Amino acid sequence: MNAMTQDGYVTADGRQIGPVVMELKNITLRFGGVVAIKDISFDIRQGEIRAIIGPNGAGKSSMLNVISGFYHPQDGQVIFKGQPRPAMKPYQVARLGIARTFQNIALFDGMSVLDNIMTGRLNKMKAGFLSQAIWWGAAEREENENRAAVERIIDFLEIQNIRKTPVGRLPYGLKKRVELARALAAEPNLLLLDEPMAGMNVEEKEDMSRFILSVNDEFGTTICLIEHDMGVVMDLSDRVVVMDYGKKIGDGTPAEVRSNQAVIDAYLGVAHD
Amino acid sequence: MGIQNGQVPFAHLINATFGTSLHHFGWTVPAVLAVALTALIMVLLAFLIEKLVLQHLVGQEPIILFMATIGLAYFLEGLGDVMWGADIKALDVGLPQGISDGIEAVTGQWFGYGFFIDRLDLWATLIAAMLVAALVAFAQYTKQGRAMRAVADDHQAAMSVGISLRFIWVMVWSIAGFVALVAGIMWGTKSGVQFSLSLIALKALPVLMLGGFTSIPGAIVGGLIIGVGEKLFEFTIGPMVGGATENWFAYVLALIFLVFRPQGLFGERIIERV
Amino acid sequence: MDQFIFAAEVVLNGLMTGVMYALVALGFVLIFKRRASSTMPKGFWRCSRR
């Protein structure tokens, strides 16, 4: 990594990374007596691909849930675009432009792929209830615009052929892709991916990696992802946070992390597969 | 997950009683205005129920929510009693009642026996059709409808795309309340507005068992099957077994269905997700 | 023949009674329909409201 400044840095492959978008300060999260996250701080910068890794039960998903508002930490601050973020409901966080996917896929099984992705744009639709009710004017134009945007995402993720299929019938790998599509439909500032490649075969993993990279590349979307698979993470991400037992044990470029002794001891040596 | 299981909506039917009774709250207002006012109150009530009761019970055992709803129903019934008294009120929102002369005359000519069709039933059918069409259109083509379907499908995912669960809950309760209001007006026109209206729930249960608890087409088809089935059974077999078979038949039919399709005709397959 | 005509009348009336039942059931369905997945992250509710 080149020199890190207030305004950002330039990555190894030469992309310019911007200022801090999301900063997590001394986050502590407890469930009853169990400490899931212990005093963790790190930041996410504009345009970068940031990974959180760690063994099972390290608190990665909890961290993502804190960022997306599903959990509220007992201590610490979430600072978004320079402003401390008050405790928010997940839907309020989503409306700030933070979209996410889930480790075990949360799609609307009863709806078609197209409808699923359309839900990602619900917050982009402003037309009032009445004009929608009579399907008229602004509402219709809006519907068409949003539909066009969704079609672009469908093309982008190469899922044209399953547009009308009910999501419940899709294979696992495609479901993951539809979930990504729905998150993208919201045109997020920050995209949170919870183990986007879990349970995929090599080919599917490659596809997904390609999509993540091109999302970042084409839309400039900031991405924070959790991954179990070390190899994938090291190739994809610009910076990596390593967690173990709810604590942060490493933070830096993949190269830095790879050579960090604590990380090797706690994670690489033990859980690498 | 919490709220919905417990919502066996006793309160919902009381809404119906509650709603239609408003018509008689001291003031006299035109029927249309009364209905509109009642719908408004229903939204308010939905909001209050969510805010004051359900919100505090989030994540509780279903049985607790169930008890809460029963308590709520009693409370509303008591409130209704205090505000409007328990006497039976005639409800006249301008729906016609009684035999349809046209149908009687026409069928009389065709078959030599004039059919009896209640005009109220004809109107009810028309209004119900419009209501269902409106509901379907709402669910399919509006932003709120989409959000509603999304919530029904997966809460977590719904929240992640920026849908406020509370808004949807209030909306669903309001819509359910409105449907209950329409049903209440129909039944109320038939028997007068009274607390016995809540007994119709006894009839809704087999319909729901038959059609599936979560399916709108199921409710409609289930209702029709039970309606036709019980009448035909009473007409054909009834005289042989002493009659009054309707409730018995409805439940037996529903139970038979349950054996073969536990989720009901249109219900979603029951999968316990762990 | 008479029986058949009476039965037809009974069926018609049954259909319309069914509509009245369906109306009542419909309200219930709307409420029940929201019973969806319960795959909340563990401890979600406890933590999400303070």
Place this chain on the structure above:
Amino acid sequence: MKLTLAALATTMMVASPALADLIVPNMSYRTGPYAANGIPYADGFADYFTLLNERDGGIGGQLVQVPECETAYNTEKGVECYESLRTQNPLVLNPLSTGITYQLIPRISQDGIPLYTPGYGRTSAKDGSVFEWVFNAPANYWDGASVAVKHILDQEGGDLSGKKIALVYHNSAYGKEPIRTLQELSEKHGFELVELPVDAPGQEQKSQWLQIRREQPDYVIMYAWGVMNQVAIQEAVNIRFPMDKFIGIWWSGSENDVRAAGAGAEGYKALTFHGVGRDYPLYEDLQTHVYDKGLAAGAGDQAGSVLYSRGAYAALVIAEAIAKAQELAGTPEITPAQMRDGFEALDITAERMAELGLPDFGAPIALSCDNHGGDGLARVQQWNAAEGTWSLITDFIEPDAEILDPLIKEDSAAYAAEAGLTARCN
């Protein structure tokens, strides 16, 4: 509001310490699906005793306490009520439900507490030689069926041969009561009886009314209760059944039952065993001593209604029985057993009714050891939809004892055999 007042009144009465007071519980239902009927009855019942307490200082100088117990017209709850009321030493119970009555008959017989079930309950309890503790004067369900048929006979000039009468009934112990009587009567008079049961609660009766429309009976007799009444009357209007040929038992003859059908209910008939309206001197006293003092049990809007009158009438008969019991026992502080003796010696004449401020309100009641049901007289009232009032259109009609007496003997003998009782009163 009403509820609070009633509850308040109850607690006030219960709180007064005089243990020797006469306890006459009011087993009422002011809540639930049948509240619309339970409230006026309970109000009338309570108001009458309040009047006696306020105007006369009770009965024989003893105040009457009327603790109220809510049964919600639910049999289990009624039995629970009984269990809790029993400890308060009640003189007599009036559960206002045939279902509860059937549950209580063995219990009160065991505990020796009189049961008064005017116009409902077990018909054969009229036979005092078997049912020592149960009284059902002035009229019972079989009397009702017989009186209805007699009225029809009058209408038809005394000949019913070839006529068709339909019985629309609540498919319960209550609704089935008149069937046997009507069958006997149909044999005697040569009319055809069509039995049409309606499943409880009776919100849906299309099958039954379609059948009535097909079969075109000359008359319809109805034994219904609660919402079944309103729906039946509405359906009768819908199929344009002539309302003056539609006769309900007294439980199908309150204002509640006809109002919902509006103008269409004009001419509907129902039986009754008491007068209706506020046109009786008694109401002047009620006005001065109860309503004006703010002591009315309910909101005061029920006075004069059919069920209010019936509640008050039940209270009146009980009060007269208490007075008689006091007279016989020679003390105002009577026991339940003495109360039974009071009932059995009850003799309310037409003059006595006039004295009580209710001239021509009810038929004379004279009971004895083996007659616990009186003469069973009832009259017919007809609804005037425009004025919203009932008017009495016949005098008191006597039931057909020739048919009824053997039926009652038969039924009570069966009960006696089953319960291992030997007849008393000999």
